Amino acid sequence: MKEPAVELVHVIKQFGDVVAVNDVSIKIEDGEFFSLLGPSGCGKTSSLRMIAGLETPGRGEILIYGKTMNQIPPFKRQVNTVFQDYALFPHLTIERNVGFGLKMQKVPSAEIKFRVAEALEMVRMSEFSQRKPNQLSGGQKQRIALARALVNRPKVLLLDEPLGALDLKLRKDMQLELKKLQKQVGITFIYVTHDQEEALTMSDRIAVMNGGKVLQIGSPEEIYENPSTRFVADFIGETNFLEGTIIEINGDDIAVSLDGQAVVRAHGHISVKKGQAVSVVIRPEKFNLGANGMITGQVEEAIYIGTDMRYIIRLQNNTSVTVREQNFTHGQARKYDVGDQVDLNWTPTNALVLTE
Amino acid sequence: MSIEPRTKRELLIKNILLSPALFWLIVFFMIPLIIILVYSFTDRGTYGNIVWTFQIDNYIRFADPLYIGIFWRSFLIAILTTVICFLIGYPLAYWMASQPAHRQNTLMLLMMIPYWTNYIVRTYAWRTILTREGILNQVLIALNLVSVENPPILLFNNQAVIIGLVYVSVVAMVLPCYASLTGLDKSLLEAAQDLYANRVRTFLYVTLPLTMPGIVAGCILVFVPSLGAYVTPDMLGGGKADMIGNLIAQQFGEASDWPFGSAISVVLMFVMLFGTLLYFRGLRSEETQR
Numbered sequence: 001m002k003e004p005a006v007e008l009v010h011v012i013k014q015f016g017d018v019v020a021v022n023d024v025s026i027k028i029e030d031g032e033f034f035s036l037l038g039p040s041g042c043g044k045t046s047s048l049r050m051i052a053g054l055e056t057p058g059r060g061e062i063l064i065y066g067k068t069m070n071q072i073p074p075f076k077r078q079v080n081t082v083f084q085d086y087a088l089f090p091h092l093t094i095e096r097n098v099g100f101g102l103k104m105q106k107v108p109s110a111e112i113k114f115r116v117a118e119a120l121e122m123v124r125m126s127e128f129s130q131r132k133p134n135q136l137s138g139g140q141k142q143r144i145a146l147a148r149a150l151v152n153r154p155k156v157l158l159l160d161e162p163l164g165a166l167d168l169k170l171r172k173d174m175q176l177e178l179k180k181l182q183k184q185v186g187i188t189f190i191y192v193t194h195d196q197e198e199a200l201t202m203s204d205r206i207a208v209m210n211g212g213k214v215l216q217i218g219s220p221e222e223i224y225e226n227p228s229t230r231f232v233a234d235f236i237g238e239t240n241f242l243e244g245t246i247i248e249i250n251g252d253d254i255a256v257s258l259d260g261q262a263v264v265r266a267h268g269h270i271s272v273k274k275g276q277a278v279s280v281v282i283r284p285e286k287f288n289l290g291a292n293g294m295i296t297g298q299v300e301e302a303i304y305i306g307t308d309m310r311y312i313i314r315l316q317n318n319t320s321v322t323v324r325e326q327n328f329t330h331g332q333a334r335k336y337d338v339g340d341q342v343d344l345n346w347t348p349t350n351a352l353v354l355t356e
Numbered sequence: 357m358s359i360e361p362r363t364k365r366e367l368l369i370k371n372i373l374l375s376p377a378l379f380w381l382i383v384f385f386m387i388p389l390i391i392i393l394v395y396s397f398t399d400r401g402t403y404g405n406i407v408w409t410f411q412i413d414n415y416i417r418f419a420d421p422l423y424i425g426i427f428w429r430s431f432l433i434a435i436l437t438t439v440i441c442f443l444i445g446y447p448l449a450y451w452m453a454s455q456p457a458h459r460q461n462t463l464m465l466l467m468m469i470p471y472w473t474n475y476i477v478r479t480y481a482w483r484t485i486l487t488r489e490g491i492l493n494q495v496l497i498a499l500n501l502v503s504v505e506n507p508p509i510l511l512f513n514n515q516a517v518i519i520g521l522v523y524v525s526v527v528a529m530v531l532p533c534y535a536s537l538t539g540l541d542k543s544l545l546e547a548a549q550d551l552y553a554n555r556v557r558t559f560l561y562v563t564l565p566l567t568m569p570g571i572v573a574g575c576i577l578v579f580v581p582s583l584g585a586y587v588t589p590d591m592l593g594g595g596k597a598d599m600i601g602n603l604i605a606q607q608f609g610e611a612s613d614w615p616f617g618s619a620i621s622v623v624l625m626f627v628m629l630f631g632t633l634l635y636f637r638g639l640r641s642e643e644t645q646r
Contacts, residue, residue, distance in 0.1 A: 052550055053549075053550075054546050054549070054550070073549070073554070074546075074549040074550050075549050075550070075551075075552045075553055075554050076552075079550075080550055080551065081546075081547070081550045083543055083546070083547055085543060087541070087543040087544050087546065087547035088547075089544060089547070089548075089562060089566075090544075090566070091565045091566055100548070100551050100553075100561070101551035101552050104548075104551055104552040104553045104557060104561075105552045148551070152551070152552070
């Protein structure tokens with residue numbers, strides 16, 4: 001097996017009394033598009049900054065291609081960063097901005113010229129080489145920031161919410177473009193974002209973080225389909241939680257009683273006991289509406305959103321769930337109206353039992 | 357970008373609001389300047405009165421090596437003062453800007469406190485420090501660095517004037533430098549480090565060029581008043597290190613030669629104006645080259 005590109009080993013980082021990163025261990029493989037995903041303050045940016053060398057870990061070790069980096073200053077690390085606000089040098093032209101890293105590495109000027117031109121071409125910004133950063137739009141600055149980092153041919157590229165300042169349309173375009181670029185250059189990308197959709201779209205693997213800890217690491221499918229905790233289930237995509245107690249366990253198949261009323265069946269990988277209080281997690285698109293369901297409820301809201309119908313259904317135990325039904329047949333999206341009684345059903349393997 | 361008035365009413369309001377400032381500038385700056393300019397072409401009467409003739413003798417007289425020498429010395433003293441102020445002021449501003457926010461305010465206050473005292477009192481303080489039996493010489497003698505019989509002469513020479521000028525002007529260097537340093541985007545420094553620039557190169561390639569506007573402002577604020585300084589060379593130069601300001605004061609005072617004094621003032625003013633213009637033109641062309 002190849003050496004991991006970046007490895008964090010029991011890394012702890014404190015700022016005053018605040019523990020920003022709390023015992024984080026991650027292995028990022030060579031050539032991978034790896035995302036650190038979580039809400040603001042979860043420690044994702046601190047982790048990235050420690051890999052860049054802009055912060056030093058309080059405890060633990062950071063390795064890049066097997067070499068410990070704790071004592072290595074940022075300017076000696078073979079990694080480059082695309083900063084959140086781009087951090088382009090306002091006093092230099094685009095050409096000089098992109099060539100800055102090469103100049104600092106004392107690359108001959110003829111080669112700098114060549115490589116800068118090449119990098120600008122890659123991000124399709126060649127005609128802007130003589131402009132200053134303040135003459136560019138947000139999306140253009142973003143491309144320059146990318147070119148400025150990639151021109152150095154780093155072993156690892158760090159991206160700190162690089163698309164955060166762009167509008168939605170441009171962000172979507174850039175997501176795909178970044179992904180393509182990563183495949184093309186073959187460099188390991190470590191991408192920090194709070195946007196779960198962005199992480200799902202682009203990443204090979206995702207580490208979901210909260211409160212300075214890594215909650216789950218896995219492919220987008222694993223994280224979405226098999227979240228390990230309630231937080232991950234809630235943070236990634238939309239989800240419903242049904243609270244209950246286990247009354248029967250039959251292998252992976254678990255029967256859960258919702259407040260002593262209805263009994264539902266769900267799926268669980270984790271070790272659980274009979275009588276344990278658990279959450280049954282079901283994604284809105286995994287419900288079937290119809291007759292003879294596991295539970296019943298009343299339609300509280302029926303919202304037409306084009307691709308789907310979205311129903312908010314109040315269950316008998318007074319919790320409400322969100323259900324999405326695909327708009328499959330022309331003109332027949334709205335099957336239920338507000339006030340209708342409906343039964344909810346699902347395949348047990350589509351519902352997941354979680355304890356924490 | 358200026359906000360253009362849209363209606364006659366707005367234009368009227370704009371003129372009313374501008375009038376106090378305009379009045380001030382015209383009465384206290386423009387008119388005196390014009391008077392000086394006019395005087396510089398007149399002649400001095402026997403009793404120091406103005407003789408209303410038009411002639412350029414005052415300017416020709418200024419071309420005398422004696423006066424040019426004084427002018428040249430003033431220029432060198434002002435340049436040296438500016439350089440020393442920069443060498444002290446910029447690192448000080450840099451250090452202040454790197455302190456935690458609450459401490460920066462305290463430091464700023466500490467720097468301002470001496471300036472609440474009268475300028476002349478502070479300059480007198482330097483006389484007691486620099487005089488033959490002064491504090492500085494006593495310390496040097498105590499440290500056995502100089503002999504008791506023959507301590508160095510510290511007062512009434514060019515060095516004393518430069519020390520005094522640096523002392524009063526250094527704050528004018530620190531403030532604009534400090535302002536531009538605190539305004540510096542810290543992520544740019546991180547970007548430089550990320551792009552293989554060590555601390556020294558980060559400073560040379562990012563910090564220094566980006567704080568250049570503050571440095572330029574500081575240099576102008578120190579150089580211009582230093583070139584025309586009068587009180588400091590008078591008190592610390594003791595008549596042995598006269599600067600152009602003293603020459604002008606003499607013409608308006610003891611010599612009672614207002615026309616000649618006016619001519620020197622005009623020359624001084626135009627030299628400064630020309631220098632500043634040249635400088636800004638240089639800045640602009642550099643800007644377009646980049």
